[in-house]
Amino acid sequence: MRVVSAESLEIRVSDDIVLVRQAVRKRSVALGFGLVDQTKIVTASSELARNTLDHGGGGRALLELVDNNTRAGLRITFEDQGPGIPDLDLALTDGYTTGNGMGLGLSGAKRLSHEFEIWSKPGEGTRVSILRWK
Amino acid sequence: MERIPILKMGEFLLVTIQIDMHDRLAMTLQDDLTAQIVKHRAHGVLIDISALEIVDSFIGRMLASIASMARLLDADTVVVGMQPAVAITLVELGLPMKGIRTALDVEKGMLALRGAITEAGKDGDASGIR
Amino acid sequence: MSSTQSKLPEIFDKREQKITAQWLEQQQAAGRKLNPAERAQAARLSGEFVGLLNAAVRQDNSGEISGPAWSAVRDFLVSLSTRRVQDGYSPSETASFIFSLKQPLFAALREEFGSDGKVLGDEIWLATLLLDKLGLATVEAFQKTREDMIMRQQRELLELSTPVVRLWENILALPLIGTLDSARTQVVMQNLLDAIVQTRSDYAIIDITGVPVVDTLVAQHLLKTVAAARLMGADCLISGIRPQIAQTIIHLGVDLSDVTTKATLADAFDLALRRSGHKVVRDAAAPANAPAR
Numbered sequence: 074m075r076v077v078s079a080e081s082l083e084i085r086v087s088d089d090i091v092l093v094r095q096a097v098r099k100r101s102v103a104l105g106f107g108l109v110d111q112t113k114i115v116t117a118s119s120e121l122a123r124n125t126l127d128h129g130g131g132g133r134a135l136l137e138l139v140d141n142n143t144r145a146g147l148r149i150t151f152e153d154q155g156p157g158i159p160d161l162d163l164a165l166t167d168g169y170t171t172g173n174g175m176g177l178g179l180s181g182a183k184r185l186s187h188e189f190e191i192w193s194k195p196g197e198g199t200r201v202s203i204l205r206w207k
Numbered sequence: 208m209e210r211i212p213i214l215k216m217g218e219f220l221l222v223t224i225q226i227d228m229h230d231r232l233a234m235t236l237q238d239d240l241t242a243q244i245v246k247h248r249a250h251g252v253l254i255d256i257s258a259l260e261i262v263d264s265f266i267g268r269m270l271a272s273i274a275s276m277a278r279l280l281d282a283d284t285v286v287v288g289m290q291p292a293v294a295i296t297l298v299e300l301g302l303p304m305k306g307i308r309t310a311l312d313v314e315k316g317m318l319a320l321r322g323a324i325t326e327a328g329k330d331g332d333a334s335g336i337r
Numbered sequence: 338m339s340s341t342q343s344k345l346p347e348i349f350d351k352r353e354q355k356i357t358a359q360w361l362e363q364q365q366a367a368g369r370k371l372n373p374a375e376r377a378q379a380a381r382l383s384g385e386f387v388g389l390l391n392a393a394v395r396q397d398n399s400g401e402i403s404g405p406a407w408s409a410v411r412d413f414l415v416s417l418s419t420r421r422v423q424d425g426y427s428p429s430e431t432a433s434f435i436f437s438l439k440q441p442l443f444a445a446l447r448e449e450f451g452s453d454g455k456v457l458g459d460e461i462w463l464a465t466l467l468l469d470k471l472g473l474a475t476v477e478a479f480q481k482t483r484e485d486m487i488m489r490q491q492r493e494l495l496e497l498s499t500p501v502v503r504l505w506e507n508i509l510a511l512p513l514i515g516t517l518d519s520a521r522t523q524v525v526m527q528n529l530l531d532a533i534v535q536t537r538s539d540y541a542i543i544d545i546t547g548v549p550v551v552d553t554l555v556a557q558h559l560l561k562t563v564a565a566a567r568l569m570g571a572d573c574l575i576s577g578i579r580p581q582i583a584q585t586i587i588h589l590g591v592d593l594s595d596v597t598t599k600a601t602l603a604d605a606f607d608l609a610l611r612r613s614g615h616k617v618v619r620d621a622a623a624p625a626n627a628p629a630r
Binding site for chain 2 (some may be wrong): 180
């Protein structure tokens with residue numbers, strides 16, 4: 074799989090979540106996603122951007138247009154140097170919440186994407202990656 | 208600072224959400240709305256989200272909060288105008304949206320609110336919410 | 338990895354026309370009989386390809402076909418494959434367009450380097466590697482075009498097989514025929530929700546008489562569809578619950594308590610009419626079975 078183009082966005086304040094949504098929308102429109110597919114990936118990005126801000130203390134979003142010879146896709150990776158998630162399995166369970174509804178964001182984003190990857194280490198940070206193929 | 212306008216429509220209040228909401232705006236809306244419900248002794252709130260292309264769990268929680276607060280103030284809430292793509296995504300996202308009543312548009316929303324009030328009048332409790 | 342550069346550019350310089358002519362003969366010998374128009378087209382395509390090959394090899398003689406100098410050749414192979422798919426050729430027939438070039442190319446190499454065994458051996462090897470890569474690229478392009486075509490046809494089929502019917506002013510019916518997988522559910526939800534918006538319907542009846550199997554997944558898809566319709570302010574009823582389906586649903590522990598279900602579409606329609614305040618009344622004055630005006 075190769076990366077055709079990439080764009081990085083800072084997530085520091087809540088206005089940045091709106092900017093991430095707009096950037097993801099723009100990319101998915103350019104890729105030719107249908108309206109429902111656009112809505113799914115923008116919503117998933119919104120969830121994860123909010124997590125990055127609320128639970129990760131801020132971070133970055135990396136938007137990548139990818140290609141694997143048969144089809145094109147949009148991958149967004151959210152990264153923070155926050156406290157990390159101690160129990161990933163638990164966090165990905167539906168309805169799990171740390172009191173701020175974080176669980177729904179992760180499992181929801183997973184359901185809305187074709188591919189989902191998460192890496193987290195308590196004390197080091199978290200990296201979540203979602204991908205939607207055209 | 209920008210505020211979301213709240214219109215009085217008879218005994219109901221109408222809120223039209225048109226822009227990408229950020230946290231401050233959401234908090235301000237909840238404050239303004241509760242104040243207006245009390246001020247006008249409104250029995251119903253219509254929240255028009257027909258301009259929203261994205262409803263994530265933050266907006267979902269905000270809508271649920273508004274519905275709960277309104278309920279405490281004896282007002283029903285109906286969310287109207289959800290876009291099809293948003294509805295499909297919300298269902299996939301798994302957002303429960305429990306306790307939030309929905310209608311196709313403002314007109315049907317008002318019918319629903321009036322119906323709920325009639326029901327409430329009949330048996331003394333406003334259990335119009337699904 | 339050998340850094341020997343092939344001498345193909347020289348060969349093409351000297352013998353392009355002869356190679357093209359011999360190649361055409363090869364193609365016609367191997368393939369089916371062509372009419373004059375097809376023969377003319379084959380001649381044109383072959384000439385074009387050898388020309389592109391010549392230009393590419395001259396610019397980039399590394400043996401790889403992924404570089405920018407080879408993009409015209411790659412584009413040619415893609416458009417050739419696309420046409421072949423549409424014309425009903427098989428992948429082998431399409432690839433043999435490339436592979437049949439080996440014979441005339443080797444013949445040219447033998448004429449040029451026949452006296453020097455080692456050089457001839459190297460050249461034939463490099464030419465083989467190159468043509469194999471081109472042949473494989475052709476097959477891949479063929480596969481991709483075919484897959485795209487199949488996906489497009491599947492999408493069209495999905496669209497056609499999920500009609501939404503307007504039973505009354507504000508009552509829609511969605512008769513599902515066949516399996517309900519996740520791809521179909523997306524189309525079903527979109528069609529249903531668009532119809533709810535357009536007709537401003539308050540009720541949607543999903544009839545599953547034609548759904549052969551209802552397992553946990555299908556039940557989940559149904560529940561999702563019901564939930565989505567609700568968000569649009571429409572009440573959903575599910576009809577066509579056969580006795581076996583009812584048993585399966587209970588055994589699976591699927592919670593349909595939130596949804597009104599009926600055995601038949603007629604029952605569901607009747608209920609929706611009543612819920613929306615309608616009553617069906619026989620006109621006492623008209624005789625039974627009189628022709629409708």
